[in-house]
Amino acid sequence: MKKLLKEPLVHFLAAGLGLFVLFGLVNRDDGDSDPNVIVVDRDALLTFAQYRIKAFNPVLAEKKLSGMSDDELRLFIDDYVREEVLHREALALGLDEDDYVIRRRLVQKL
Structure with a gap:
């Protein structure tokens, strides 16, 4: 065991593992920073x-969402994702x- 601990390869692997763990802790990413993640x-569904x-009553929306079957919910999620993709694409194209x-709609929202 002492001979193994003196091996340079073991030191190299331990240092690499330490750097990997440190990098993972410092650079946590929840996916919020990636513009391609929806x-x-x-x-969001509510x-x-x-x-x-x-x-715009959250209770009514919750009731509607909870009352959906699995197939309806899957279609609802697909609609949400499709609309979000189109919205992001429109913004990327500068529309x-x-x-x-x-412009008027943004002023109204203020």
């Missing part, structure tokens, strides 16, 4: 449901720039 969680049913309707 997070589908309960809050907000989407409120806009879809045009009722929000120099558009008076969008």
Whole structure:
């Protein structure tokens, strides 16, 4: 065992493992920083449901979401992801720039 601990290869592997663990701890990434990741969680689906049913009561949206079958929920999630992808693509293409309707809508939101 003492001979093994004196091996340079073991030192190299231990140092590499230590650096790997340290790097993992320092550079935690939850996926929020990646613009290609679409997070589908309960809050996002509730907000989407409120806009879809045009009722901004969270209790009603929760009831609607909870009452969906598995197939309906899967289709609902697909719709959410599709809309989010199209929204991000429109922003990436700059379709929000120099558009008076969008400008007025942003002013209304303030």
